[in-house]
Amino acid sequence: MTMAPPTLAFLVLLIPLASAVLIALVLRRRGGLASCVSLAAAAGLAVGAAYLALWGGRFSFHAEWFRLGEFSFPIGILYDDLAALMLSVVAVVGLCVHVFSLGYMRDDTAKARYFGGLSIFMFSMVGIVLSDNLFMMFAFWELVGFSSWLLINHWHEREAASDAAKKAFIVNRVGDVGFLLGIVLCYWRYGTVNLGELGALSASGAIFSSRAIPLLLFCGAVGKSAQLPLQVWLPDAMEGPTPVSALIHAATMVAAGIYMLCRIQVLMVPQALTVILWVGTATALYAALCATIQSDIKKALAYSTLSQLGYMVAAFGLGSISGGPGPGVASGVGAAMFHLTTHAFFKALLFLGSGSVILGCHHEQDIFRMGGLAGRMKFTFVAFTVGVAAISGLPFLSGFFSKDAILYLAFANNRPVFAVLAFTAALTAFYMVRLWRVVFLGAPRSQAAGHAHEGGWSLTAPLAILAVLALVGGYAGLYGHAFSGVLSLVPEAVGADHAFIFATSVVALLVGAGTALVLYGKRAAERGEGQAGPPDALERGAPVLFGALVRLRSSFDRVYDYYVAKVQQRFALVLNFFDVIVLAGFIIRGAAGCAGLVGLGARALNVGRVNAYVCWLLAGVVLLWALAAR
Amino acid sequence: MLPDTINTYLLVSALLFAIGFLGVILRRNTLVIYMCLELMLVASTLALVAFSRFNRTMAGNVFVFFILTVAAAEVAVGLAIIVALFRRRQTLQADRFDELKN
Amino acid sequence: MSSFLFTFFAVFTVGCALGVVVNRNAVNAAMCLLLSLLGVAALFVRLEAFLLAFLLLLVYAGAVVTLFLFIVMLLDVQGEPANRKRPGVLASAAAGGLLLAGVVSLSLKGRLAAADPAALSAPGASLKLYASELFTRYLLPVQVVGFLLLIAMLGVIVLSRKDEAAGRGKTG
Numbered sequence: 002m003t004m005a006p007p008t009l010a011f012l013v014l015l016i017p018l019a020s021a022v023l024i025a026l027v028l029r030r031r032g033g034l035a036s037c038v039s040l041a042a043a044a045g046l047a048v049g050a051a052y053l054a055l056w057g058g059r060f061s062f063h064a065e066w067f068r069l070g071e072f073s074f075p076i077g078i079l080y081d082d083l084a085a086l087m088l089s090v091v092a093v094v095g096l097c098v099h100v101f102s103l104g105y106m107r108d109d110t111a112k113a114r115y116f117g118g119l120s121i122f123m124f125s126m127v128g129i130v131l132s133d134n135l136f137m138m139f140a141f142w143e144l145v146g147f148s149s150w151l152l153i154n155h156w157h158e159r160e161a162a163s164d165a166a167k168k169a170f171i172v173n174r175v176g177d178v179g180f181l182l183g184i185v186l187c188y189w190r191y192g193t194v195n196l197g198e199l200g201a202l203s204a205s206g207a208i209f210s211s212r213a214i215p216l217l218l219f220c221g222a223v224g225k226s227a228q229l230p231l232q233v234w235l236p237d238a239m240e241g242p243t244p245v246s247a248l249i250h251a252a253t254m255v256a257a258g259i260y261m262l263c264r265i266q267v268l269m270v271p272q273a274l275t276v277i278l279w280v281g282t283a284t285a286l287y288a289a290l291c292a293t294i295q296s297d298i299k300k301a302l303a304y305s306t307l308s309q310l311g312y313m314v315a316a317f318g319l320g321s322i323s324g325g326p327g328p329g330v331a332s333g334v335g336a337a338m339f340h341l342t343t344h345a346f347f348k349a350l351l352f353l354g355s356g357s358v359i360l361g362c363h364h365e366q367d368i369f370r371m372g373g374l375a376g377r378m379k380f381t382f383v384a385f386t387v388g389v390a391a392i393s394g395l396p397f398l399s400g401f402f403s404k405d406a407i408l409y410l411a412f413a414n415n416r417p418v419f420a421v422l423a424f425t426a427a428l429t430a431f432y433m434v435r436l437w438r439v440v441f442l443g444a445p446r447s448q449a450a451g452h453a454h455e456g457g458w459s460l461t462a463p464l465a466i467l468a469v470l471a472l473v474g475g476y477a478g479l480y481g482h483a484f485s486g487v488l489s490l491v492p493e494a495v496g497a498d499h500a501f502i503f504a505t506s507v508v509a510l511l512v513g514a515g516t517a518l519v520l521y522g523k524r525a526a527e528r529g530e531g532q533a534g535p536p537d538a539l540e541r542g543a544p545v546l547f548g549a550l551v552r553l554r555s556s557f558d559r560v561y562d563y564y565v566a567k568v569q570q571r572f573a574l575v576l577n578f579f580d581v582i583v584l585a586g587f588i589i590r591g592a593a594g595c596a597g598l599v600g601l602g603a604r605a606l607n608v609g610r611v612n613a614y615v616c617w618l619l620a621g622v623v624l625l626w627a628l629a630a631r
Numbered sequence: 632m633l634p635d636t637i638n639t640y641l642l643v644s645a646l647l648f649a650i651g652f653l654g655v656i657l658r659r660n661t662l663v664i665y666m667c668l669e670l671m672l673v674a675s676t677l678a679l680v681a682f683s684r685f686n687r688t689m690a691g692n693v694f695v696f697f698i699l700t701v702a703a704a705e706v707a708v709g710l711a712i713i714v715a716l717f718r719r720r721q722t723l724q725a726d727r728f729d730e731l732k733n
Numbered sequence: 734m735s736s737f738l739f740t741f742f743a744v745f746t747v748g749c750a751l752g753v754v755v756n757r758n759a760v761n762a763a764m765c766l767l768l769s770l771l772g773v774a775a776l777f778v779r780l781e782a783f784l785l786a787f788l789l790l791l792v793y794a795g796a797v798v799t800l801f802l803f804i805v806m807l808l809d810v811q812g813e814p815a816n817r818k819r820p821g822v823l824a825s826a827a828a829g830g831l832l833l834a835g836v837v838s839l840s841l842k843g844r845l846a847a848a849d850p851a852a853l854s855a856p857g858a859s860l861k862l863y864a865s866e867l868f869t870r871y872l873l874p875v876q877v878v879g880f881l882l883l884i885a886m887l888g889v890i891v892l893s894r895k896d897e898a899a900g901r902g903k904t905g
Contacts, residue, residue, distance in 0.1 A: 610725060610728070611664070611725045611728065612655075612656055612657075612659070612664075612725055615655055615656055616656055619652070619656070619832060623831075623832070623835070633736065633739060633740045633743060634736070635735065635736050635739050635779075639739075639743070640776070640780070643743045643746065643747065643776070646747050646750075647746065647747065647750050647769075647773075649832055650747070650750040650751055650753075650754055651750065651753075651754075652832055653754055653830075653832075654753060654754035657754065658754065660759055662759050662801065662804060662805055662808075663753070663756075663759055663762050665801070666753055666762055666763060666766050666801060667753060667754060669766070669793075669797065670750055670753060670766065670769065673769075673770065673773055673789075673793070676773075676785075676789075677773055677776060677777075680777055680780050680782045680785060681780060683782070684780045684781060684782065689862065689863070689866045692782055692784075692785060692863065693863075693866055693867060693870075693871050695782075695785055696785070696788070696867070697871075697874055697878055699785075699788055699789065699792050699793065700792075700878045700881075700882065701878065701881065702793070702797070703792055703793075703796060703797055703882075704881055704882050704884075704885035705885075706797045706800060706801075707800070707885050707886070707889050708885050708888050708889055708892070710800060710801070710804050711888070711889040711892040711893050712892060713804065714804065714807075714808070714892075714893060715892055715893065717808050723808065
């Protein structure tokens, strides 16, 4: 191919935009055609991304879009190894999801809108990946938020869906305020928001000691990647179609926060990294605890995503500059990006698998009404098992390697965090195996489950691809030299540490999986059959613990509801009062009233009587006299 | 006794003028208003003559001559108008003539 | 003596002027006007403007006020009704009073030289001078004023033409 890499990169960026525009303008009612257009765009994007990654070389490209006085809004592409890796992940997972959507949304009434939304999302996400400065990234950031709203809101006749979409958008907005403040501060302080220039500044030793800037920028990641305390939108976002959850809320959009953190690594300072570390760790633990009590398959996977995102953020925070024992700052980036990649594969796999299950059980999402699907949906069962194994950290699968890297980094830098993350790994194994056991094994618990069947090739092919990637994605050799810039940063334990970490993760896996199999295993299930009461064995066995976990899960939502209802609404009422009474009433109508009064006054002078006119004449003369005599 | 100076003449003229003006404002009979107007005119002629006398010029006197003439013409025309007005409205009360109101 | 005369006539004039304003009856008001014109003529005599005094009496008092009286009696107007409370009265009275006070105070503060009149000669006393001024220097204004009188006469004739509805006679 003789196309220059920058041109190819722009093409990759603009193909999904063209598809979205085409669908929006012309194909509004032609759902089938729209899906083909969108799929073609995704395929083209994947091909372009693969080419760029493997043979395109690394480059950066910069141009000015428009000027406002002295401020020029830049537009540019920074295509280094980090971007290449992220772009490839987005492209592969995106293509799989597009193929899956063909089958999943076949009977939907608004296919064109859905596929248009998918295309817009791909455009925005690629924009975030490729942008070389923070302003451009922020613009695409907001676009991604918009596409997320559009797609969550797909079945907007359901009030729950439209509420969830609003919630996602607003919570993201809250994070974006901090993000924007950080960008502005960065521009003000360093005179540039171009990532390349910032890197050069940092390398040349300009003082980079502000704590505010990285923390404010991290706010954006808190919002987009659903960390505490802004994690409340992600479980609700499961109201969208399952492929959307797979693409946006598992693999790519929520990972954008991590990606952004890696992009701005030069701005980090130790104090900021500590904050990031603890936020990530807390999120991981909290989400894992909440996941253990979920009975909706998609919500369980959502909390799992939250937990893994916490892992990634914690990994980033662990790479400290303090120069203590263990690897330096870049290791955090490496570990986080590695886990991001493997997580994208196995989480997308799990979500698409759950989509296949949901469709097979005729849109049933409660796991306690499934069961025994292993026999009826063999392909999905195998793929899902691979995914569960990967996320639980079964040795030699992709998830195992990435999780180990993080655990090693934690072990080297911060022992308490290591303990927490190890416990969370056990919890992860627990709830994932619980999910797997309840959904696929045992006897069917409902009519729908009893008649489940496998979907067509469009549902199974993506599962196959992703399963393969989840199996072997952890071997760096697979990627050749394509992403060496990032993958070489991944910390690898050696010697005694290696053995210890290996042992820890295996123990966590066994403990978690074992507990799940015991609690939800055959005998427990048989004992539970025919008993009245909640279907969840944990709920039956330890109701106090279960209740505490439920309250924990809803605590954030309750706090936000209180704040919105009591504080924000009251403030809004005050502002409304001000607007209606003072502005519209006093000032606007008052001004009109004054003008009217003046008019009335002038009118009252025209009495028609000569005497009165003479009086006014006198008044005028006196006035002139007074003025003249000064 | 009042001193026989320019100032007192002017004072008298001013008084006459003010009284005339008061009449114009306060009276409602159109003819009386007109009479008071003439009074104001006479007051101004008095001032002119006084000035002319004390500054020893002729200009003031001559001007008064003309004022008298013009006043006569004005009265003729004005009264003709008033009569015509009376014919139409059958009243001379000034505050009835309010067709231009508002 | 002269000072007494001046005082007397000044007071007389002002008093009759007040009478014009105050009188309810229009005829009474016209008579008061006549008397005040008389007073002013006397003041003119004091100022040695004899021709003017004469002219004042002849033209103003003789013709103008007579005309007024003719019209008043012709139109047969009833006396003004009692001064009921109409909105502008107080304001007008206040305004007029203010004006009065203003002019009076201003004139009293005048800084003109207080020359003794007896010491100076009055130019207006000489009829010859008067005539020569009128017919040489001020000839144009004289002609114009003549023209004006013509116009006024024409205007009066036009204005007092009889229309079909009204039945009053012409006025002169």
